[in-house]
Amino acid sequence: MLKWVLLAVTIGLEVMGSLSLKAALDAPGWYVTVVIGYIGAFALLSRVLKLGMAIGVAYGIWGACGVALTALFSALLFGEPLTLPMLGGIALIILGVLTIELGSQRAQRRREREREADAGAAS
Amino acid sequence: MSGLSILFLAIAILAEVGATLSLRMATHGSRLWIIPVAIGYPIAFAMLVLTLAEGVPLGVTYGIWTAAGVALTAVAGRVLFKEPFTWLMAAGVALIIGGVLLVETGVQH
Numbered sequence: 001m002l003k004w005v006l007l008a009v010t011i012g013l014e015v016m017g018s019l020s021l022k023a024a025l026d027a028p029g030w031y032v033t034v035v036i037g038y039i040g041a042f043a044l045l046s047r048v049l050k051l052g053m054a055i056g057v058a059y060g061i062w063g064a065c066g067v068a069l070t071a072l073f074s075a076l077l078f079g080e081p082l083t084l085p086m087l088g089g090i091a092l093i094i095l096g097v098l099t100i101e102l103g104s105q106r107a108q109r110r111r112e113r114e115r116e117a118d119a120g121a122a123s
Numbered sequence: 124m125s126g127l128s129i130l131f132l133a134i135a136i137l138a139e140v141g142a143t144l145s146l147r148m149a150t151h152g153s154r155l156w157i158i159p160v161a162i163g164y165p166i167a168f169a170m171l172v173l174t175l176a177e178g179v180p181l182g183v184t185y186g187i188w189t190a191a192g193v194a195l196t197a198v199a200g201r202v203l204f205k206e207p208f209t210w211l212m213a214a215g216v217a218l219i220i221g222g223v224l225l226v227e228t229g230v231q232h
Contacts, residue, residue, distance in 0.1 A: 018181065018185050019181070021168075021171060021172060021175065021181070022175055022181040024172070025172070025175055025176055034168075059193075063189050063190075063193055066185070066189060067185065067186045067189055067190070070181060070182055070185045070186070071182030071183075071185070071186060072182075074180060074181040074182045074185075075182060078180075078181065080180040080181065080182055081180065081230070082182065083229045083230075084229070085225050085226070085228055085229030086182075086183070086225070086226050086229035086230060087229075088222075088225050088229075089186075089221075089222045089223065089224070089225030089226030089227070089228075089229055090182070090186055090222065090226060091222070092218050092219070092221050092222030092225060093186050093187075093189075093190040093218075093219055093222035093223065093226070094222075095215075095218050095222075096190060096193075096194070096215045096216065096217070096218030096219030096220075096221075096222055097189065097190055097193050097215070097219065098215070099211060099212070099214055099215030099218060100193055100194060100197050100212050100215035100216065100219075101193065101215075102211075103209050103211035103212040103214075103215055104197060104206070104207065104208075104209075104212055106209070106211070107207030107208070107209045107211075107212070108206075108207060110207075111207055
């Protein structure tokens with residue numbers, strides 16, 4: 001449970017960092033929250049991985065939620081356009097990130113099992 | 124998106140992928156690989172700021188940057204480190220390319 005809470009905080013920090021990047025264009029003071037957001041996100045992400053979440057799952061959810069929330073909040077806060085084709089494209093991007101990360105995790109696990117089977121056969 | 128903003132975003136993506144791959148080299152081999160890591164990430168962020176300064180929306184910039192980074196890292200991992208790259212992952216790359224193109228056309232309307 002703790003690792004999911006930490007992952008949510010990680011995503012929040014990262015989205016905060018990205019939104020500050022845009023705000024910093026007009027007011028450079030926002031670079032402070034950019035730095036805090038990104039460094040905090042990476043520190044927490046490594047905690048999440050140490051708690052035993054697979055890297056593919058953590059990265060996939062992190063990337064997918066980050067893209068969705070950043071698009072949503074930059075539309076709300078900065079009045080950026082969010083047309084129907086853009087929403088569809090963002091949905092495809094999120095699906096693609098999740099597919100790659102979860103697919104890579106599945107392939108790694110399969111490879112490890114094969115390696116163990118080989119080692120077992122050799123001994 | 125203007126030609127200049129596409130160039131900035133492309134450099135941001137390449138710098139980030141280069142730094143991420145160097146990070147993997149640094150954790151597995153020579154510590155000297157930490158140098159391109161330390162150079163790559165700041166370049167990536169500087170280029171992101173320049174892309175935003177060109178007027179590309181943050182939602183678009185961030186989405187394309189993240190997705191292209193994930194896709195390129197997966198492909199480069201296959202080529203450089205012989206990591207697995209399955210049909211499922213190739214489908215993910217195709218989804219991302221389709222999504223980026225869709226976002227790109229949506230911005231211009």
